[in-house]
Amino acid sequence: xxxxxxxxxxxxxxxxxxxxxxxxxxxxxxxxxxxxxxxxxxxxxxxxxxxxxxxxxxxxxxxxxxxxxxxxxxxxxxxxxxxxxxxxxxxxxxxxxxxxxxxxxxxxxxxxxxxxxxxxxxxxxxxxxxxxxxxxxxxxxxxxxxxxxxxxxxxxxxxxxxxxxxxxxxxxxxxxxxxxxxxxxxxxxxxxxxxxxxxxxxxxxxxxxxxxxxxxxxxxxxxxxxxxxxxxxxxxxxxxxxxxxxxxxxxxxxxxxxxxxxxxxxxxxxxxxxxxxxxxxxxxxxxxxxxxxxxxxxxxxxxxxxxxxxxxxxxxx
Amino acid sequence: xxxxxxxxxxxxxxxxxxxxxxxxxxxxxxxxxxxxxxxxxxxxxxxxxxxxxxxxxxxxxxxxxxxxxxxxxxxxxxxxxxxxxxxxxxxxxxxxxxxxxxxxxxxxxxxxxxxxxxxxxxxxxxxxxxxxxxxxxxxxxxxxxxxxxxxxxxxxxxxxxxxxxxxxxxxxxxxxxxxxxxxxxxxxxxxxxxxxxxxxxxxxxxxxxxxxxxxxxxxxxxxxxxxxxxxxxxxxxxxxxxxxxxxxxxxxxxxxxxxxxxxxxxxxxxxxxxxxxxxxxxxxxxxxxxxxxxxxxxxxxxxxxxxxxxxxxxxxxxxxxxxxxxxxxxxxxxxxxxxxxxxxxxxxxxxxxxxxxxxxxxxxxxxxxxxxxxxxxxxxxxxxxxxxxxxxxxxxxxxxxxxxxxxxxxxxxxxxxxxxxxxxxxxxxxxxxxxxxxxxxxxxxxxxxxxxxxxxxxxxxxxxxxxxxxxxxxxxxxxxxxxxxxxxxxxxxxxxxxxxxxxxxxxxxxxxxxxxxxxxxxxxxxxxxxxxxxxxxxxxxxxxxxxxxxxxxxxxxxxxxxxxxxxxxxxxxxxxxxxxxxxxxxxxxxxxx
Numbered sequence: 001x002x003x004x005x006x007x008x009x010x011x012x013x014x015x016x017x018x019x020x021x022x023x024x025x026x027x028x029x030x031x032x033x034x035x036x037x038x039x040x041x042x043x044x045x046x047x048x049x050x051x052x053x054x055x056x057x058x059x060x061x062x063x064x065x066x067x068x069x070x071x072x073x074x075x076x077x078x079x080x081x082x083x084x085x086x087x088x089x090x091x092x093x094x095x096x097x098x099x100x101x102x103x104x105x106x107x108x109x110x111x112x113x114x115x116x117x118x119x120x121x122x123x124x125x126x127x128x129x130x131x132x133x134x135x136x137x138x139x140x141x142x143x144x145x146x147x148x149x150x151x152x153x154x155x156x157x158x159x160x161x162x163x164x165x166x167x168x169x170x171x172x173x174x175x176x177x178x179x180x181x182x183x184x185x186x187x188x189x190x191x192x193x194x195x196x197x198x199x200x201x202x203x204x205x206x207x208x209x210x211x212x213x214x215x216x217x218x219x220x221x222x223x224x225x226x227x228x229x230x231x232x233x234x235x236x237x238x239x240x241x242x243x244x245x246x247x248x249x250x251x252x253x254x255x256x257x258x259x260x261x262x263x264x265x266x267x268x269x270x271x272x273x274x275x276x277x278x279x280x281x282x283x284x285x286x287x288x289x290x291x292x293x294x295x296x297x298x299x300x301x302x303x304x305x306x307x308x309x310x311x312x313x314x315x316x317x
Numbered sequence: 318x319x320x321x322x323x324x325x326x327x328x329x330x331x332x333x334x335x336x337x338x339x340x341x342x343x344x345x346x347x348x349x350x351x352x353x354x355x356x357x358x359x360x361x362x363x364x365x366x367x368x369x370x371x372x373x374x375x376x377x378x379x380x381x382x383x384x385x386x387x388x389x390x391x392x393x394x395x396x397x398x399x400x401x402x403x404x405x406x407x408x409x410x411x412x413x414x415x416x417x418x419x420x421x422x423x424x425x426x427x428x429x430x431x432x433x434x435x436x437x438x439x440x441x442x443x444x445x446x447x448x449x450x451x452x453x454x455x456x457x458x459x460x461x462x463x464x465x466x467x468x469x470x471x472x473x474x475x476x477x478x479x480x481x482x483x484x485x486x487x488x489x490x491x492x493x494x495x496x497x498x499x500x501x502x503x504x505x506x507x508x509x510x511x512x513x514x515x516x517x518x519x520x521x522x523x524x525x526x527x528x529x530x531x532x533x534x535x536x537x538x539x540x541x542x543x544x545x546x547x548x549x550x551x552x553x554x555x556x557x558x559x560x561x562x563x564x565x566x567x568x569x570x571x572x573x574x575x576x577x578x579x580x581x582x583x584x585x586x587x588x589x590x591x592x593x594x595x596x597x598x599x600x601x602x603x604x605x606x607x608x609x610x611x612x613x614x615x616x617x618x619x620x621x622x623x624x625x626x627x628x629x630x631x632x633x634x635x636x637x638x639x640x641x642x643x644x645x646x647x648x649x650x651x652x653x654x655x656x657x658x659x660x661x662x663x664x665x666x667x668x669x670x671x672x673x674x675x676x677x678x679x680x681x682x683x684x685x686x687x688x689x690x691x692x693x694x695x696x697x698x699x700x701x702x703x704x705x706x707x708x709x710x711x712x713x714x715x716x717x718x719x720x721x722x723x724x725x726x727x728x729x730x731x732x733x734x735x736x737x738x739x740x741x742x743x744x745x746x747x748x749x750x751x752x753x754x755x756x757x758x759x760x761x762x763x764x765x766x767x768x769x770x771x772x773x774x775x776x777x778x779x780x781x782x783x784x785x786x787x788x789x790x791x792x793x794x795x796x797x798x799x800x801x802x803x804x805x806x807x808x809x810x811x812x813x814x815x816x817x818x819x820x821x822x823x824x825x826x827x828x829x830x831x832x833x834x835x836x837x838x839x840x841x842x843x844x845x846x847x848x849x850x851x852x853x854x855x856x857x858x859x860x861x862x863x864x865x866x867x868x869x870x871x872x873x874x875x876x877x878x879x880x881x882x883x884x885x886x887x888x889x890x891x892x893x894x895x896x897x898x899x900x901x902x903x904x905x906x907x908x909x910x
Contacts, residue, residue, distance in 0.1 A: 119867025126861035238387035287695045302669045
């Protein structure tokens with residue numbers, strides 16, 4: 001009797017862990033962009049969540065309007081094409097945003113770029129709602145990966161969909177690749193130099209503008225990939241997805257120590273788990289799962305603003 | 318009476334026609350003929366006003382102000398935007414021709430920009446609504462070059478004025494006998510009242526009633542903006558504000574009376590009273606936010622939550638059927654309780670300021686705001702009604718007398734809602750009073766010191782922690798007051814009214830108007846909450862335009878419409894300008910915190 005009750009509980013718990021990990025790796029992918037941009041120009045790029053949203057719509061537009069049906073319904077063609085398309089669209093928007101909204105404010109007081117970021121966020125969201133056909137409501141998004149799921153036989157069974165596994169693997173691979181890029185390549189070194197001291201980097205022959213554009217481009221591309229994977233996993237997208245997930249991603253980036261790539265991944269996973277487990281076990285249920293994330297955000301910002309992997313206590317003015 | 322105009326002669330090289338920037342060559346070439354250009358531009362604007370503007374009757378009906386089809390036959394019957402163009406053009410010609418007027422180039426530039434924008438708005442609207450360029454050029458034998466000629470006229474005026482070199486604003490030091498100044502102030506405030514009423518009601522309610530409401534409104538706004546810029550350039554506005562500063566108490570009283578007289582103007586209908594009351598709620602809230610953001614320099618992205626807390630507290634104490642607490646308290650008491658509760662939450666939200674600064678603090682406040690919305694959406698403790706909201710909140714009143722009733726005094730019948738309007742005017746006045754006193758107090762100076770440099774302020778012996786929390790507390794209390802009013806006025810309180818976007822809009826109102834100033838917050842709130850009312854046709858694009866406007870304001874006028882003196886100095890850092898103009902030239906001086 002006792003054991004029979006225990007196993008479903010365990011399987012629920014494990015299912016929620018799995019959900020949390022999938023969501024967490026998605027958030028991690030978005031958080032990478034946040035953390036890189038903040039690391040380099042200390043700007044909270046509020047509009048980054050919208051880049052993620054735009055990427056999802058870019059992928060969907062490619063599938064719906066550009067690819068012939070035969071290709072769009074064959075996953076091994078559709079998946080890479082949609083991912084690349086989403087990444088490119090998101091990257092272009094991110095670069096344009098940097099060029100026209102943020103660059104003119106590079107030396108302005110701190111408040112100005114933050115408010116600009118809010119404006120860009122609202123404008124992107126609304127532009128999508130107004131100009132993308134049918135975007136006033138949630139749009140269905142096809143599953144771009146193999147249907148079906150792995151079922152781990154514990155209790156009622158712990159179901160992990162293949163597309164979820166794809167999401168986890170892709171985000172870990174991309175984060176790993178990004179870290180290698182930043183640590184090992186010339187451009188990566190230029191990025192690190194720029195983030196440490198832009199003026200000295202310029203004296204060393206680095207063009208900070210190019211490095212900053214590169215940062216936005218990479219962050220945007222990752223967000224675009226995340227957008228397409230999100231659609232593929234949840235099977236529908238809407239224009240509000242950017243704001244919510246953007247805030248989660250920012251929380252993750254802060255949690256892991258902003259500017260730190262590994263930290264963003266760990267932070268993302270923790271946030272995913274908090275949402276999944278908080279929605280399951282904390283009072284209020286799923287209606288309050290967002291609240292727990294914000295509570296975590298406040299606690300982290302107040303008591304450990306440098307995050308898990310932050311180097312030192314830096315006073316942020 | 319002394320009339321000493323002392324045009325300050327600054328040592329800036331920009332005073333002489335050595336132009337820099339993108340249009341340097343054009344401006345240098347135009348410089349010798351700047352007066353002629355200004356006059357030609359003015360004449361073209363005039364001519365444009367009299368030419369036909371549209372080649373055919375638009376789908377939505379004839380374009381306003383007889384701007385359709387025929388060359389304008391009745392020279393004294395010009396109305397609406399054509400009248401504005403005529404005035405702007407004539408003023409430009411007169412000012413350009415009178416070489417004795419100090420700062421005339423700057424004045425004419427203001428007029429020229431006004432004319433350009435008026436022509437652009439109307440021309441664009443006709444093109445978009447009327448089916449392309451055919452509507453404003455030549456089609457089926459009729460020609461309509463009005464908008465193009467007026468646009469060229471405006472641009473030529475601006476070109477001539479800019480080429481002539483922009484002077485510093487002159488400083489007027491007239492002093493008149495006190496009673497003349499009093500009369501002058503009364504007349505000016507009454508004119509302001511009439512203008513406000515005209516702006517508010519211009520084009521009517523919009524939407525289906527009048528398809529051209531939006532353009533009539535925008536065009537009037539542009540014309541007024543041009544006139545305002547010209548007056549400002551002439552130094553007269555500065556003089557008037559100096560005069561009203563001399564008679565401070567008198568001005569405040571007259572302004573309050575004038576504001577209470579709005580129901581007697583063309584805006585005296587139930588609809589416009591409601592609009593004005595809503596503007597009042599957001600103006601009061603924006604002033605509260607101005608304490609936190611404008612004075613203390615703490616960015617709050619969840620501020621509308623305090624308005625919401627005030628509103629929900631008031632709703633629960635109002636005796637509404639849906640409220641959990643079945644008591645009905647008098648309105649004054651409800652206001653106080655709402656304000657105190659909101660203030661308590663303000664202190665809680667403000668407490669992280671002890672450890673968190675800058676944009677991290679902004680995120681913390683955003684998180685609190687989101688927690689509030691989520692909780693209210695889920696009907697936390699049964700206090701917020703969740704998705705059902707709290708409806709049917711009774712109107713403020715004593716016995717049979719309700720604030721929502723209309724008022725009849727003798728033969729004068731004031732529309733319903735007018736009492737709420739009076740109430741909110743008094744409320745806004747009270748909030749302004751609090752703000753003004755705080756700003757000039759020891760506490761206000763401490764806030765400004767913290768804004769400028771927290772470490773330095775702390776070194777000067779300011780206890781930064783409690784004082785920052787106090788900023789949040791007082792700001793939240795003011796928002797709570799406004800919230801209590803809001804609950805009774807609208808009779809429904811739903812969590813949907815207090816979302817993140819509302820916080821951003823309030824912040825935008827404060828920034829657009831000018832941070833740290835009272836007129837700024839009121840002006841910003843009025844603009845941001847009247848525009849959607851007027852631009853119903855554009856309701857789809859409303860938020861898109863709002864987002865773009867935020868970006869553009871930050872780019873081109875971060876100090877807002879009515880800049881605070883300290884702020885202005887802070888935001889127009891000379892280093893920043895150099896870098897922006899010359900690209901990566903000299904190393905920007907960046908100070909690491």
